[in-house]
Amino acid sequence: MIRDALPIDFSLVFAHGAAVTTDVEQVMQFEGGKSTGRQEIDKETGLPVWQVTVMDADPAVKGPSKSVKVKILSELQPVPPPGLPGFESIRPVEFVGMTARAYVTEVMQGRYKVAWSLKAREMVAPMTAAQVASKSGEKPLSPVK
Secondary structure, eight states, X not given: OOOSOEEOOHHHHOTTOEEEOSOOEEOEEEETTEXXXXXXXXXXXXXXXXXXXXXEOOTTOOGXXXXXXXXXXXXXXXXXXXXXXXXXXXXXXXXXXXXXXXXXXXXXXTEEEEXXXXXXXXXXXXXXXXXXXXXXXXXXXXXXX
């Protein structure tokens, strides 16, 4: 039986990419349904837990599934990549060191669904086509004339 979070590549979770839609926030610790006023610490790594809301760029994803929260484990508060020129609120992002953990949640009285808790170790700007090509040892394609 699987008991731990599953390592998963960013491209499998967000095949069409993703964009940060909120500021990075601390995840607060709760005891007995009340906030303790302290930041949550990840039990496996001992690192503080941060959270950011991300929009899935997959055009087939609709409704509430379009936006997901990703928890980031980091000693320091992560900083999202810069926004697109002219569209600063759209901040394309990739996550490094991702894991996914399935859990069951009640969506209506007596109705349940499987949901996923996503964690990452780092938040970075997506690579450009030239960076991808240089990493793979290929030459970037010339612009179409």
